[in-house]
Amino acid sequence: MSRIGKMPIPIPDGVTIKIDNDSISVKGPKGTLTRKCVGNIEIKKEENSLHLVTLDDERQTGAYHGLMRSLVNNMVIGVTEGFTKKLRIVGVGYRGEAKGNILLLNVGYSHPVEFPLPAGITATVSKDGVIDVEGIDKELVGDIAAKIRKVRKPDSYKGKGIRYVDEVVRIKPGKSASKG
Numbered sequence: 001m002s003r004i005g006k007m008p009i010p011i012p013d014g015v016t017i018k019i020d021n022d023s024i025s026v027k028g029p030k031g032t033l034t035r036k037c038v039g040n041i042e043i044k045k046e047e048n049s050l051h052l053v054t055l056d057d058e059r060q061t062g063a064y065h066g067l068m069r070s071l072v073n074n075m076v077i078g079v080t081e082g083f084t085k086k087l088r089i090v091g092v093g094y095r096g097e098a099k100g101n102i103l104l105l106n107v108g109y110s111h112p113v114e115f116p117l118p119a120g121i122t123a124t125v126s127k128d129g130v131i132d133v134e135g136i137d138k139e140l141v142g143d144i145a146a147k148i149r150k151v152r153k154p155d156s157y158k159g160k161g162i163r164y165v166d167e168v169v170r171i172k173p174g175k176s177a178s179k180g
Contacts, residue, residue, distance in 0.1 A: 002062050002065040002066035003066070004066035005062075005065030005068070005069045007069065008046075008051050009069065009076060011049060011050060011076065012028075012076070012080050015076060016028075017050065023035065024075070026072070026075040028078075029079070030079050030082050033075045033078060033136060033137060035071060039054075039063075039064025039065065039067075040058070041053065042055055052068055052069050074138045077138075078135075078138055082134055082136050083135060083137075084134045084141070085132075085133045085164070086132055086133075086165040087130070087131040087145060087148055087162055087163065088129055088131075089105075089107065089125075089161075089162055090159060091160035091161065093108070094129065095125075097125055098124055098125050101116060101117045102115065102117065103116075103123050103125070105148075105162070107151060107152040107161065107162065118140065118144065120136060120137060121133060121141065122135065123144075130165065131148065131162075145164070148162060149162045154167070156171065157174060
């Protein structure tokens with residue numbers, strides 16, 4: 001049995017949950033998310049909470065129990081508060097600009113890189129080079145942030161590139177540092 005799966009999911013005001021045979025739909029003030037249920041798990045709705053119950057004692061069902069609880073909890077949090085990932089552009093002359101659903105990145109290539117944002121994801125770039133990727137789907141926000149970072153990963157010698165705000169990049173010593 002999963003310890004995480006046993007915990008109830010609180011349902012805040014303004015959130016409606018619709019449970020079908022093998023899918024769950026969560027609707028809130030920021031939007032609607034739908035997910036297919038995996039494993040042999042039943043979702044029970046009570047007054048202000050959801051409970052996930054396993055229907056057998058198999059090992060894989062126990063693993064899916066905690067997974068499904070976390071996914072449904074992230075759906076509830078996403079439609080009420082939303083999720084944000086912050087990236088920082090580091091480097092002389094490196095900058096970014098958000099134009100509608102396209103993110104323009106000038107990060108040391110001979111041309112600006114146009115990064116199209118999918119539906120449901122917004123990005124803003126501040127003056128000091130911080131990119132805020134926002135959306136209601138936690139999985140999609142993290143995926144898009146990782147793809148933006150992949151445009152120019154942080155260099156291990158100078159530290160230039162796109163990195164997460166809380167990421168620490170260890171700078172390697174260059175060739176001249178080893179002579180002596």
